[in-house]
Amino acid sequence: xxxxxxNNMVGSxxxxxxxxxxxxxxxxxxxxxEYLHGAENIVPGLEAALQDKxxxxxxxxxxxxxxxxxxxxxxxIAQFPRSDFEEADALxxxxxxxxxxxxxxxxxxxxxxxxxxxxxxxxxxxxxxPLAGKTLHYDVQVVEVRPATEEELALGVPESMFDMFEDxxxxxxxxxxxxx
Numbered sequence: 001x002x003x004x005x006x007n008n009m010v011g012s013x014x015x016x017x018x019x020x021x022x023x024x025x026x027x028x029x030x031x032x033x034e035y036l037h038g039a040e041n042i043v044p045g046l047e048a049a050l051q052d053k054x055x056x057x058x059x060x061x062x063x064x065x066x067x068x069x070x071x072x073x074x075x076x077i078a079q080f081p082r083s084d085f086e087e088a089d090a091l092x093x094x095x096x097x098x099x100x101x102x103x104x105x106x107x108x109x110x111x112x113x114x115x116x117x118x119x120x121x122x123x124x125x126x127x128x129x130p131l132a133g134k135t136l137h138y139d140v141q142v143v144e145v146r147p148a149t150e151e152e153l154a155l156g157v158p159e160s161m162f163d164m165f166e167d168x169x170x171x172x173x174x175x176x177x178x179x180x
Contacts, residue, residue, distance in 0.1 A: 008147070008153060009148060014028055046063055054145060061137075063136040082120065094114065
């Protein structure tokens with residue numbers, strides 16, 4: 001019996017993502033990405049469309065901003081004094097920079113922002129996701145479906161993503177007694 005994409009299953013998908021008529025991402029079946037269904041590893045609208053799909057299923061889905069990367073929020077634009085940046089002379093419009101949003105905590109939240117304007121005194125940074133406010137058009141192929149392992153369920157991501165979150169997991173592993 002073929003596995004279906006339901007909570008706690010790992011799906012492997014190939015897809016083409018188009019936004020405003022422009023191809024944004026093209027993932028072939030050979031380079032399919034894995035996600036843990038029900039763990040919010042992918043945008044909600046795509047995950048909902050994948051519910052109950054099986055290997056070999058192909059489909060198209062249009063995901064509105066509310067089910068994708070959210071609406072564009074003017075409140076997510078901030079200005080900072082240029083003097084706050086160590087290498088202020090190297091800053092350029094379009095550059096992405098990381099901000100530690102919780103300086104008191106070693107494991108602070110890192111936010112990525114894009115410089116959208118700068119002058120002698122001020123750096124204006126947009127913290128919206130680049131696809132915020134955009135309607136996403138996906139053409140999807142389900143490549144593989146399998147049950148998640150206990151470790152994948154505990155960590156909330158498929159094994160193929162462990163390296164991306166290794167630092168986060170090391171703390172969890174020490175706290176929960178996981179062994180590599």
